[in-house]
Amino acid sequence: MNKTQAAIAAGYSEKNAQRAGTMLASKNHPKVLDRIITLQENAAYRAGLDLGTHLTDLKDIRDGAMRNGAWSAAVTAEVSRGKAAGLYINRSELTVNKVETMSKDDILARMQQLYHETGGILPPGTVIIEGESRTLDD
Numbered sequence: 001m002n003k004t005q006a007a008i009a010a011g012y013s014e015k016n017a018q019r020a021g022t023m024l025a026s027k028n029h030p031k032v033l034d035r036i037i038t039l040q041e042n043a044a045y046r047a048g049l050d051l052g053t054h055l056t057d058l059k060d061i062r063d064g065a066m067r068n069g070a071w072s073a074a075v076t077a078e079v080s081r082g083k084a085a086g087l088y089i090n091r092s093e094l095t096v097n098k099v100e101t102m103s104k105d106d107i108l109a110r111m112q113q114l115y116h117e118t119g120g121i122l123p124p125g126t127v128i129i130e131g132e133s134r135t136l137d138d
Contacts, residue, residue, distance in 0.1 A: 002021070003018070003021030003022055003024070003025050004017045004018045004021045005017075005021075006021055006024075007020040007021035007024065010024075012119070013119070015117075016117065016118050016119055019118055020118065020119075023118075051084065051085070054084055055081055055084060055085060058077050058078075058080050058081040058084065059077075059081060061073075061077040062074045062077035062078050062081070065077060104133065105133060108133065112130075
């Protein structure tokens with residue numbers, strides 16, 4: 001089950017499930033992360049899989065591919081070993097709106113739109129300002 005499927009199973013709408021799943025699996029929700037880790041460890045144990053065995057199997061696959069001259073497969077196996085060992089960090093960034101190019105009113109409107117689209121799934125401590133803005137004279 002992936003994060004989106006888990007969010008749907010937890011009652012989030014399909015429209016917001018991907019965002020909710022990603023948000024809930026972040027470090028801002030340590031209880032959720034702890035539960036995910038526990039479930040993954042249990043699944044790995046039931047499958048007879050541990051990191052050492054996994055890395056050894058990938059090394060064997062890499063070595064076999066190299067013996068057969070299958071360099072692409074060898075590289076793929078080696079990269080997979082590195083990922084499993086935690087040597088690679090998967091980073092992705094999505095920029096929808098650049099705050100630098102938005103007015104204050106645009107930013108507030110976007111924040112409200114995101115709040116309503118996500119059903120209130122915003123990071124803890126996020127403040128939503130309701131109402132109209134106005135400029136005060138000195």
